[in-house]
Amino acid sequence: MVDRIRLGLAIWVARVVTALVRSLGLGAASVLPGSVARRIQPQALRLLARQYGQGVVLVAGTNGKTTTSLLLRSMFEDHGFSVTHNATGANLVNGLTAALLADANWWGRIDRDVAILEVDENVLRLVLPEIRPRVLLALNLFRDQLDRYGEVDTIARRWREAIAPLENATVVLNGDDPTLSEFGQQLEKQWEDLARVQYFGLNEPDRYLEEIPHAVDSIYCPRCGTSLNYRGVYLSHLGDYQCPSCGFAKSKPRLNSADWPQILIGLYNKYNTLAAAATAQLFGVEETTLRGSIREFKAAFGRAEELTVEGTPVRILLSKNPVGTNETLRAIVELSQDRPHGATVLVVLNDRIPDGTDVSWIWDADTEKLAQSAGTIVVSGDRLYDMALRLTYSQPQPGAGARIIPEADLDQAIKQALAAVPAGETLYIVPTYSAMLEVRQILTGRGIL
Amino acid sequence: MANGTPLKLGWLYPTLMSTYGDRGNLTCLQRRAEWRGIAVEVVALDRDSPAEAFAQVDVIVGGGAQDRQQELVMRDLQGEKGAGLKAALDGGTPGVFTCGSPQLLGHYYEPGVGQRIDGLGVLDLVSVHPGPDADRCIGNMVLKITASRLAADLQKMLGRVPYVIGFENHGGRTKLQTAEPFAQVIKGYGNNGEDGTEGAFQGNAIATYSHGPLLPKNPFLADWMLKKALERQRQEEVNLSPLDDAWADQGRVMMLNRLGVQESA
Ligand SMILES: [Zn+2]
Numbered sequence: 001m002v003d004r005i006r007l008g009l010a011i012w013v014a015r016v017v018t019a020l021v022r023s024l025g026l027g028a029a030s031v032l033p034g035s036v037a038r039r040i041q042p043q044a045l046r047l048l049a050r051q052y053g054q055g056v057v058l059v060a061g062t063n064g065k066t067t068t069s070l071l072l073r074s075m076f077e078d079h080g081f082s083v084t085h086n087a088t089g090a091n092l093v094n095g096l097t098a099a100l101l102a103d104a105n106w107w108g109r110i111d112r113d114v115a116i117l118e119v120d121e122n123v124l125r126l127v128l129p130e131i132r133p134r135v136l137l138a139l140n141l142f143r144d145q146l147d148r149y150g151e152v153d154t155i156a157r158r159w160r161e162a163i164a165p166l167e168n169a170t171v172v173l174n175g176d177d178p179t180l181s182e183f184g185q186q187l188e189k190q191w192e193d194l195a196r197v198q199y200f201g202l203n204e205p206d207r208y209l210e211e212i213p214h215a216v217d218s219i220y221c222p223r224c225g226t227s228l229n230y231r232g233v234y235l236s237h238l239g240d241y242q243c244p245s246c247g248f249a250k251s252k253p254r255l256n257s258a259d260w261p262q263i264l265i266g267l268y269n270k271y272n273t274l275a276a277a278a279t280a281q282l283f284g285v286e287e288t289t290l291r292g293s294i295r296e297f298k299a300a301f302g303r304a305e306e307l308t309v310e311g312t313p314v315r316i317l318l319s320k321n322p323v324g325t326n327e328t329l330r331a332i333v334e335l336s337q338d339r340p341h342g343a344t345v346l347v348v349l350n351d352r353i354p355d356g357t358d359v360s361w362i363w364d365a366d367t368e369k370l371a372q373s374a375g376t377i378v379v380s381g382d383r384l385y386d387m388a389l390r391l392t393y394s395q396p397q398p399g400a401g402a403r404i405i406p407e408a409d410l411d412q413a414i415k416q417a418l419a420a421v422p423a424g425e426t427l428y429i430v431p432t433y434s435a436m437l438e439v440r441q442i443l444t445g446r447g448i449l
Numbered sequence: 450m451a452n453g454t455p456l457k458l459g460w461l462y463p464t465l466m467s468t469y470g471d472r473g474n475l476t477c478l479q480r481r482a483e484w485r486g487i488a489v490e491v492v493a494l495d496r497d498s499p500a501e502a503f504a505q506v507d508v509i510v511g512g513g514a515q516d517r518q519q520e521l522v523m524r525d526l527q528g529e530k531g532a533g534l535k536a537a538l539d540g541g542t543p544g545v546f547t548c549g550s551p552q553l554l555g556h557y558y559e560p561g562v563g564q565r566i567d568g569l570g571v572l573d574l575v576s577v578h579p580g581p582d583a584d585r586c587i588g589n590m591v592l593k594i595t596a597s598r599l600a601a602d603l604q605k606m607l608g609r610v611p612y613v614i615g616f617e618n619h620g621g622r623t624k625l626q627t628a629e630p631f632a633q634v635i636k637g638y639g640n641n642g643e644d645g646t647e648g649a650f651q652g653n654a655i656a657t658y659s660h661g662p663l664l665p666k667n668p669f670l671a672d673w674m675l676k677k678a679l680e681r682q683r684q685e686e687v688n689l690s691p692l693d694d695a696w697a698d699q700g701r702v703m704m705l706n707r708l709g710v711q712e713s714a
Contacts, residue, residue, distance in 0.1 A: 153515055154561075154581060219464065225521055227496075357588070358616050360661050363470030385700030389665045393473070393480050398693065406696065 003043060007108035010041035014101050034097030045093070046130045047108065048100035054081060054114035054283060055134025058124065060159075061174075062142035063324055065091070065118040068272040071263060072137075073116055075280040075293040081113040091118045093127060114283070121155055125162035136163055137172045137279050139271065141179050142236060142323045156183055156222075164190055172279050174271065175199030175251035176238040182222040184251055198282065200274040201238075201253040207267060208232030208239070223248045235267050236323040254278045263297040266327055309443060312418055313426045316439065320355060320432050322364035332428050333369045342375030342402060345428045346417035347391075348410065348435035349381040355432040359383045368394045372401040376420045379406045380413035381435050410435075411442055455488035456678055459506030461534075462495045462514070462522050466550060469618060471512025473662030474545050477671050478508060485690050487679070494534075496525050503533035506542065507678040513548025513660065523553055523566045531569050538571050543677040544654035545670070547663055551649065551656035552576040552621055561620060572649050572656060573626040587618045590637030590659055591710045596629055596650030602673055612712050613667050614704045615659025623658075625649060631657050636708050653677050666701070668694050 014033035021032060037044045049056050059069050069085060076083050086099035096117050104110045119127060121141075128136075138159070141152050156179045163169060164187065171187060173180045184197045191197070209232070219228050219237050226245035233239035242249040255278055262273040277290045307314045317332075319325045336343035351359050370377070371394035379387045388406040395401045407413035421427045431439050460475050475491065482489045494503055514522060526534065538544060538554075552558040555574040559565045561581040568576075592613040594600050603610045613632060622641040630640070631648030639647035639658070648657030655670065657663060664671040672689055679687040705712060 153517055220518065220521070225517060358469065358618055358661075360470030360473070360616060363473030363476070363662055363665075364467070383700075385696045385703065386661075386666075388696045389700065390473075392696065393476050393665060395480075397484060406699075 003041070003047060004108065006041040007044060007047050008106065010037040010039075010044050011101060011104055011106060011108050013037070013040055014098075015106075031092070031094045031098055033101055034094035034099075037101055038094065038097055045097045045100070045127065046132075048097070048104060048110060049115065049131040049133075051110040052084070052112060052115050056115045056117060056131055057135045057137060057279060058127070058131065058133040059116060059118045059137045059139070060121060060124050061137075061139025062121065062321065064139045064268060064272045064275075067263070067269065068137070068139060068275050069116050069118050071272060071276040071293065071297055072279055074297060075276060075285050075290055076114055076116070076283070078289050078293045079280070079283070079285040081283075082111075084110070084112050084115040086117050091120045092123050096127060096131075122158075125158045128162040128166065132166055133169055135170050135172055135279055135282060137275055138174065138180050138183070139275055140174050140177050140238065142321055152179060156180070159183065160186060163187070170196045170198065170282060172198045172200065172275065172282070173251070174238065174275070175201040175253050176234060176240070176271075178219075178228060178237065178241060178248075178250075179222050181251045182248065185248075198278055199251040199253045200255060200257075200271070200278040201250065202234050202257045202267070202270065202274075203253065204234075204258050205232055205240070207234060209235065221246060221248050235327060238271070254281070261291065261294050263294055266331060268324075268327055307443070309418060309427070312421050314429060315426055316429045316431065316436060318433065318436050319430045322361050322366075325362075325365040325430070328430060329365070329367065329370045332430075333373060336373070336375065336425075339422075339425065340374070341422045341425070342373045343370070343428060344376050344417060344421045344425060345370065345430060346378045346380065346413060347387055348413070348429070348431040348439060349379070349383045349387045350432045350435045350438075351383050352434045354434050359386050362387060362390045365390075367391055370402065371395050371404070375402045376417075377402045377404050378413050378417040378420065379404065380408065380410045381432070384408055410438055414439065414442055453488055454682065455490040456482060456508065456675075456682065457490050457492050457506040459492050459494045459503070459509045461509065461511035461550065462518075462525075463493050464495070465518040465522050466512045466514040468513035468515065469548055469616075469660045470662050471510075471547055471660060474512070474547065474664045474671075475510045477662070477664035477668070478510065478675060481668065481671050481692060482675055484692060487675070494530075496521075498530075500529035500533050503530050504537045506537065507682055508674055509534070509537065509542060509544035509546075509654075511544070511546040511550030511553075513550065519549050519553060519558065519560070520563075520566055523568070526553070526569060535569055535571050538652050538654050541652050541677075541681065542654075543674040543681075545663060545674065546654065546656040547660045548619065548658065549621075551623065551658070554654075554656060555623070556626075558621060571654075572651055573628040574623055574649055575626070576621045576623040578621040583620065585618060585620045586622075586638035586642055586658070588616070588637055589704060589708060590615050590617050590639070590647070591635040591705065591708055592632035592637075592639075592647050592657075592659065593635055594631065595633045596631050596655075599631075599650055599655070599673070603669060606673065606676070607669055611667070611669060611701075612705065612710070613659065613663070613670070614661070614701055615657070615663055615666060616661040617658045618660070619658050631655055635710055666697060668692070668697050 014037040018033045084103045173184045221243040224246040228241040231240040262270040317328045371391045553568045554571045555568045559577045561578040628649040630646035631650045
């Protein structure tokens with residue numbers, strides 16, 4: 001009872017703070033109310049999370065959290081559930097608390113069915129005991145922003161330690177990712193309940209990559225350290241593998257991927273689609289509903305966004321780690337292969353906290369094809385010279401290939417890039433996260449959007 | 450275009466030891482040679498390579514590894530392969546070792562979790578990880594080269610010894626014993642965050658926590674390595690033709706300004 005009263009008080013104060021922040025024009029108040037509420041009621045997250053009749057889904061992973069969550073949200077809504085979702089991308093503890101608070105009434109009551117919460121990789125282990133999710137959906141573990149998180153192995157170990165004690169949780173894992181597959185197989189043993197460990201993955205050998213890309217993280221058996229044998233790779237280290245030494249192999253997926261349509265383009269989104277569908281099924285969503293939601297899906301802000309700027313089609317392709325960048329560059333090169341002028345690309349590399357402060361990952365991305373093509377690449381951002389060097393060192397002789405133009409002033413860089421686009425062609429903008437926000441701001445400020 | 454006996458660039462364990470863009474060092478050496486018409490050949494030194502290969506390269510490049518991968522590497526380097534590598538380095542083969550690889554050239558490395566890993570003992574240093582929950586040393590760094598022979602060579606080549614810029618990200622802390630430091634820390638943590646030293650220099654090998662990667666950001670170090678390697682191969686003095694390094698220079702100036710560092714003459 002005291003808990004309840006204190007939660008109510010926390011909500012009042014948090015609401016006042018939200019109103020203040022917004023009325024003073026200080027921001028969208030996506031985090032601060034959570035921080036204030038937790039000061040007053042440290043149990044706030046637990047007390048809010050347990051009110052969802054259908055429970056909470058936590059979505060973790062390096063790439064695809066937002067796209068997958070949005071698709072899962074549509075699936076739930078099409079099924080008739082009311083949904084809470086931390087759509088702002090504020091996925092640290094205070095952001096999660098704020099997202100739940102926003103859907104509570106003044107007494108701290110929530111009458112929605114289900115919550116979908118995107119969670120930062122490193123925060124997951126902290127919130128698991130408080131949120132006690134019905135499902136933990138783990139999409140993939142790539143090398144991303146290692147400066148914040150340490151190493152992939154360490155993350156996986158921490159996740160396993162945090163989820164193992166939760167008695168009613170189910171995990172949905174990417175079985176094509178050796179680290180996550182091993183994670184699930186360990187839990188199967190520990191929990192002795194196969195129904196609580198589900199996998200999604202691809203089963204389409206005709207979509208294998210021709211060669212293993214450079215930016216792979218774990219192609220060694222997570223169990224014994226031997227090199228894994230891959231029958232084929234779908235992207236990065238995701239594929240059909242087996243350990244020649246201990247017999248460890250990919251876990252069998254719940255759905256046959258070949259039978260399923262996908263959202264948007266690219267194999268990435270096939271994974272995202274399967275992840276959302278496998279999760280929604282656990283909540284009793286019918287297959288016809290799932291297929292309908294997949295058909296109707298629209299892209300989220302910043303991810304493969306399409307606009308028209310002064311008559312020129314522009315695609316913004318968020319790019320924040322080698323794996324995602326490889327996929328993006330591959331798509332750009334393919335789309336402009338038969339064009340005489342090649343692709344026109346604006347790359348914007350920042351090194352702020354949301355981007356990851358270490359930009360060395362650009363050397364793990366395979367930039368050769370783009371840099372050796374016939375196009376124009378304008379480079380900007382905090383670390384434009386790092387990127388300019390990466391591209392130059394991708395050429396057999398400096399200048400043999402795409403024209404590389406560093407321009408420190410982002411406004412100018414956008415102008416130059418737009419001017420370089422041949423009539424009827426598209427400008428591809430490849431920014432890191434904070435750079436994407438800046439690019440949008442400039443386009444909006446000019447009244448272009 | 451390219452002529453002469455190709456320069457063999459040995460790349461240590463390309464899949465096991467390539468964590469933070471470390472292959473950029475190899476790419477940099479390779480391109481800077483090719484751009485000048487010098488033939489190069491990249492030789493992977495990994496678990497499938499014969500032991501002789503380790504001793505028969507002109508340049509050695511090593512990068513970082515996660516703890517588990519590092520253990521696999523050390524297991525593979527026991528015996529002949531390790532001896533070959535040690536002989537090459539002791540004999541003066543130029544090398545650049547970043548991130549995790551200096552640890553394996555030392556006497557031992559104690560990971561955050563698990564058993565101490567014995568190193569090759571080429572460099573007189575030891576490395577210890579203070580535990581999985583200890584803070585990592587992360588951030589942009591600026592270094593002043595103090596290794597005396599290297600500094601003298603650069604002075605001769607360039608008429609000055611430029612500051613080195615880089616980025617460090619390591620959990621392990623390194624203590625030098627008799628090994629000569631590569632540099633003095635102007636900004637950053639360095640070997641252990643305490644004694645102001647960074648990396649080690651021995652024979653013609655540079656070992657450093659500075660990735661980013663090191664060579665494209667500091668092309669004079671790449672050229673120093675190529676010059677050393679060519680001189681050893683040809684047994685005569687070699688002067689490399691200059692390349693346009695304007696973008697690397699502009700990147701350096703930008704970073705030094707941002708970190709508020711004045712480059713002393
Ligand atoms: Zn195995």
